[in-house]
Amino acid sequence: MTVIIAFLANVLVAIAKTVAAILTSSASMVAEAAHSWADAGNEIFLLIADRRGARTKDARHPLGYGRNAFVWSLVAAFGIFTAGSIVSIMHGIQELSVGGPVESPVIAYVVLGVSFLLEGASFTQAMVKSRRLAKERGSSTWDFVLSTSDTTLRAVFFEDSAALIGLVLAGGSILLHQVTGVAAWDAVGSILIGILLGVVAIILIGRNIEFLVGTTASPKLRARVGTALLALPQIERVTYLHIEYVGPNRFFLVAEVDLAGDEQEHDVARRLRDVERQIEAHDAIETVVLSLSVDDEPSLEFAVS
Structure with missing residues (x-):
């Protein structure tokens, strides 16, 4: 259910950000649109991971199909890196040299604000679940999210966290662009969002690889x-x-x-x-x-x- 809610939220947010990016010509909004479309696509991979990983064991797979979850979550993490991080960084670098003024910034602020509410609702669900499970295991929330084998929960937690931080970066870069009149700030925002997504993707890729290769129990x-x-x-x-x-x-x-x-x-x-x-x-x-x-x-x- 958490993944489905996150998927619906990401689709709505991605559509709104795409329209805002077209209307405002903002590099940061383009990066945020790419981010949300990447997240929406990744939720599909996470749904596949849950479905295929839940299949019961049989003669060909005596240890079950659970590792499917790690495989498809790994694919989703690569999606964040390619469709989100690389696109955002490359677009930001291009805009550094040819960037123009952000048009109708109010539209961007409204979309970013609504997106923050939607992403915040999804993140709150993931946070509440993570805190509850961490408390049951006598662990901090951060340590639990990093170490848990529930790869779907970790992906939603990190993606939503990155989404909220990315929205702040986008809004801040557009505001700096307005205040200073320097168009490069908008492009810098796109680059920073791309770097953020790259860090999240590397963390998720690394954890899924560890579980696929074989990691010791705590x-x-x-x-x-x-x-x-x-x-x-x-x-x-x-x-x-x-x-x-x-x-x-x-x-x-x-x-x-x-x-x-x-x-x-x-x-x-x-x-x-x-x-x-x-x-x-x-x-x-x-x-x-x-x-x-x-x-x-x-x-x-x-x-x-």
């Missing part, structure tokens, strides 16, 4: 998972634990455990399978593989902070 997550395993009455010790992201908030879990009791081999194998099924019933676990610990292997200790 110590807090590892401690929570280990503590949950030890809380099961069937498990006495954990000597090995591997947690791998296979999608947004979805994990592949491998562990070596020491089961309670001293039963025969075929009974132990059945109990291991039953424990695996019990763990896989958790919403966040895509697949779990358990094996038996060797007696001389040291037990892992987990401290939940």
Whole structure:
């Protein structure tokens, strides 16, 4: 729902900015229009990411389709870089030498103001959700957004943040152009917006690549998972634990455990399978593989902070 709201807001804003860019001949408004059209297109990729990543696992994909979310979010991030950042910077550089006066700046201010309200509503939703989830995990909002495997939430958070900052930059550059009479300020605004989008795109690209290549679980997550395993009455010790992201908030879990009791081999194998099924019933676990610990292997200790 967050992505759909963001998409509708971006389309409306993009149309308004495009009309304003044509009427005002402002380089900053052109950059903002490109920014919003890029964001609107990216929301489509994020919708595809959510849909394809939610498919259930099958024989060909035993770990599920969750990594689709990282792939399509990576495509969306490249879209921000190419359609937003590069276009804005190149247009701003061109306008530095040939830029003319901004016509009817009031139109630009009205569109920027309305856009700020729409983008602010979308950002507020993403912020509220991020704060709630960060609080549940005992983390700051910023650290949570950067580290979360929910790539769609991170994309909406950063895109809306960049949108609000970009609107301020556009409005400020047009105002400086009016006050000083120097047309270059409008072009500088376009360049700054492009740089802003480039930074956001690089952050999003980097995080998606990390999840695709394989990133380790945080110590807090590892401690929570280990503590949950030890809380099961069937498990006495954990000597090995591997947690791998296979999608947004979805994990592949491998562990070596020491089961309670001293039963025969075929009974132990059945109990291991039953424990695996019990763990896989958790919403966040895509697949779990358990094996038996060797007696001389040291037990892992987990401290939940």
